[in-house]
Amino acid sequence: MLLVFGLTAVFRTVSEGTFHCPQCGGDRAYRRRTGRRWLSVFFVPMVPLWRLGEAVTCRTCRGRFRVSALRTPTSQQMAETLAAGMRAAAALVLRAGDPADAAARARAAETVTGYGEPEYDGDAIDADLALRRTFLEREVARAGAQLAVEAKEWFLAQAVRIGLADGPLGEGERRELHGVADLLGMSPAYALGVIVTTEGASR
16 A cells, blocks of 8 residues: 655644734734644655644734744734823822822823823822832833833933922922832933923923
């Protein structure tokens, strides 16, 4: 009897979700697949051989990418990270000034709402004020890692306006704002320029 041997690649899906497709340039559905080479008899896989590794396949353009493509945040993830970062920055600045000041709290709520948190209110502010400093700083740093230079400047300026809402910046607020700038990845000189410029524009 004639036996027909061959090698066959068999892939299976291990997970699915949404990622930022490098080829499409936007958020798309993906399948994460792993493959293995099999010895086949009459084109039927019979004996498993070596693994072929994993790849991510875009369900729109059908492009195949390394698993590392999943590390790039989606648009939704970026929006959530920026909103969380601004919440954290607002809490840090409020704590350095007068956390109970109505004008400062209103400015913080308005700013965070503008970053995509429409239900951010006084209760949410109180909850953020109670969070650990290390957590708040980490959220600001995560946001800064995704921002371009101009966006970092705007982010810091918004934090400065929160500090100015209850009056001129105090030393504690200035120190905190420089800390926020450092977490964003801004140099001290650049941060000082943004803070001074924002102060001047508010007068």
